[in-house]
Amino acid sequence: MNLIDQKFAELKAEQKTALIPFISCGDPTLEATIEIVKALESAGADMVELGVPYSDPLADGPVIQRASERALIHAVTLTDCIELGGKLRAAGVTIPLILFTYYNPIFQFGLDAFFELVKQNDISGMIVPDLPIEEDQELRQLAEKHNIHLIPLVAPTSNDRVTRIAKQAKGFVYCVSSLGVTGERSDFHKEIDEFLSVVRESSDVPIAIGFGISSREQVARFEQKCDGVIVGSAIVRTIESNVPLLLDADKKEEGLRNIQQFVSELKG
Numbered sequence: 001m002n003l004i005d006q007k008f009a010e011l012k013a014e015q016k017t018a019l020i021p022f023i024s025c026g027d028p029t030l031e032a033t034i035e036i037v038k039a040l041e042s043a044g045a046d047m048v049e050l051g052v053p054y055s056d057p058l059a060d061g062p063v064i065q066r067a068s069e070r071a072l073i074h075a076v077t078l079t080d081c082i083e084l085g086g087k088l089r090a091a092g093v094t095i096p097l098i099l100f101t102y103y104n105p106i107f108q109f110g111l112d113a114f115f116e117l118v119k120q121n122d123i124s125g126m127i128v129p130d131l132p133i134e135e136d137q138e139l140r141q142l143a144e145k146h147n148i149h150l151i152p153l154v155a156p157t158s159n160d161r162v163t164r165i166a167k168q169a170k171g172f173v174y175c176v177s178s179l180g181v182t183g184e185r186s187d188f189h190k191e192i193d194e195f196l197s198v199v200r201e202s203s204d205v206p207i208a209i210g211f212g213i214s215s216r217e218q219v220a221r222f223e224q225k226c227d228g229v230i231v232g233s234a235i236v237r238t239i240e241s242n243v244p245l246l247l248d249a250d251k252k253e254e255g256l257r258n259i260q261q262f263v264s265e266l267k268g
């Protein structure tokens, strides 16, 4: 069984909702990312999205873009990010790992070699935000063959494609709460609740919501309606403000505690 399915089944039995942080790998260093994921897990994160830093992102807002820039100073590669999976396991992290990457790095890497490495490093799912359903056949088939969940995104503007996307989804359906780029917001798409109901009806897998969620109140609002809540920019911004501490051997623990505390608050 895939770890993502197992985690959602456990949470369902306890009537709980997954908290799913997104972070950028290598922000501020790959070593720090290992410590950060351990802190996220201790704070109650149920799975984690490992973002591959990319110089030409599509929907990343300014906070995630700056995180990518910090990582790319050290020339973090797709291979580094995938191998982080194995390193996280060696460090005792047990939550499901989801790789978040644009398609071009995968394509450059070569699909077969990519899945080999993903499999070796115990990654359970992937999100490829710029690959539309019309073009994801090859990746989807390989993912299925390797039992790695290809998690699709749907937006309130996906309209008649929602049903098709949701039906094919593996792991969970990532529902985008609002249009535009990632980043904290005070309100969401005006028909978000109707949209979530439509996705829920069309899908056999859990549904999670992300984009713009940054506070305990917002997490709680969506816990009622969704099986998972994704928080990226708000956590990445907390990492950003702790970069000086994280890079100082004597203050690193304090930085990690600050991140852990913020995520504990989100979790409630």
Ligand SMILES: O=P(O)(O)OC[C@@H](O)[C@@H](O)c1c[nH]c2ccccc12
Pocket (backbone or CB within 6 Å): 022, 049, 051, 058, 059, 060, 064, 129, 153, 181, 182, 183, 184, 210, 211, 212, 213, 230, 231, 232, 233, 234
């Ligand atoms: O940062 P936010 O607003 O909390 O949204 C989640 C998000 O960061 C993450 O899932 C993500 C990062 N880059 C993306 C590009 C497209 C879709 C989603 C994403």
